[in-house]
Amino acid sequence: EVVMTQSPATLSLSPGERATLSCRASQPISSTYLSWYQQKPGQPPRLLIYYGSTRATGIPARFSGSGSETDFALTISGLQPEDFAVYYCQQDSDFLTFGGGTKVEMK
Amino acid sequence: QVQLQESGPGLVKPSETLSLTCTVSGGSIERYYWSWIRQSPGKGLECIGYIYYGGSTNYNPSLKSRVTISADTSKSQVSLNLRSVTAADTAVYYCARHVTYFGIAVWGQGTSVTVSS
Numbered sequence: 001e002v003v004m005t006q007s008p009a010t011l012s013l014s015p016g017e018r019a020t021l022s023c024r025a026s027q028p029i030s031s032t033y034l035s036w037y038q039q040k041p042g043q044p045p046r047l048l049i050y051y052g053s054t055r056a057t058g059i060p061a062r063f064s065g066s067g068s069e070t071d072f073a074l075t076i077s078g079l080q081p082e083d084f085a086v087y088y089c090q091q092d093s094d095f096l097t098f099g100g101g102t103k104v105e106m107k
Numbered sequence: 108q109v110q111l112q113e114s115g116p117g118l119v120k121p122s123e124t125l126s127l128t129c130t131v132s133g134g135s136i137e138r139y140y141w142s143w144i145r146q147s148p149g150k151g152l153e154c155i156g157y158i159y160y161g162g163s164t165n166y167n168p169s170l171k172s173r174v175t176i177s178a179d180t181s182k183s184q185v186s187l188n189l190r191s192v193t194a195a196d197t198a199v200y201y202c203a204r205h206v207t208y209f210g211i212a213v214w215g216q217g218t219s220v221t222v223s224s
Contacts, residue, residue, distance in 0.1 A: 035210035
């Protein structure tokens with residue numbers, strides 16, 4: 001099983017700042033199997049990025065995905081008030097597993 | 108636009124079987140993987156397993172002995188049975204449509220299940 005580990009657990013930032021969220025896989029995977037999600041309270045997750053770096057339909061350009069092998073990142077350039085939420089990475093190279101999440105909170 | 112709706116009891120007794128149904132509307136269940144994903148209170152996301160419309164399944168190794176996922180293409184439904192539940196199975200259960208490489212773009216709203224006597 002591929003274990004996904006996200007860091008930090010919590011990121012405290014102000015609107016307009018840049019957020020960089022990390023996701024590490026327990027073994028190398030192709031970035032094509034890496035997706036990112038945003039979740040707000042009481043809602044299901046929303047797909048942001050798939051194929052490692054491709055934005056899903058309707059996702060603003062301030063969201064970008066990068067990385068390879070075991071180290072991946074989600075960058076939000078210029079946080080908007082609606083971006084404060086929990087973010088998860090997910091791989092489907094071997095079964096389907098999620099990271100533990102990073103909460104982006106307002107400073 | 109495809110929509111997913113989970114249904115089933117909100118309360119299940121310990122040692123009993125949790126049974127949920129996901130009804131797919133606005134689209135076919137063919138050519139996709141259909142996943143059950145859960146989220147315990149205040150915790151992260153855990154994939155229970157998924158089924159391809161043709162019937163092949165893949166289960167989380169930690170739950171495999173207790174899980175059965177099935178699909179009824181004639182009813183456009185995907186079902187989850189989780190046997191011998193305990194309080195640790197208390198969670199919001201989501202049905203989701205999964206495409207390898209393309210992530211999970213379609214989610215149900217989730218249904219909350221509590222395991223308690």
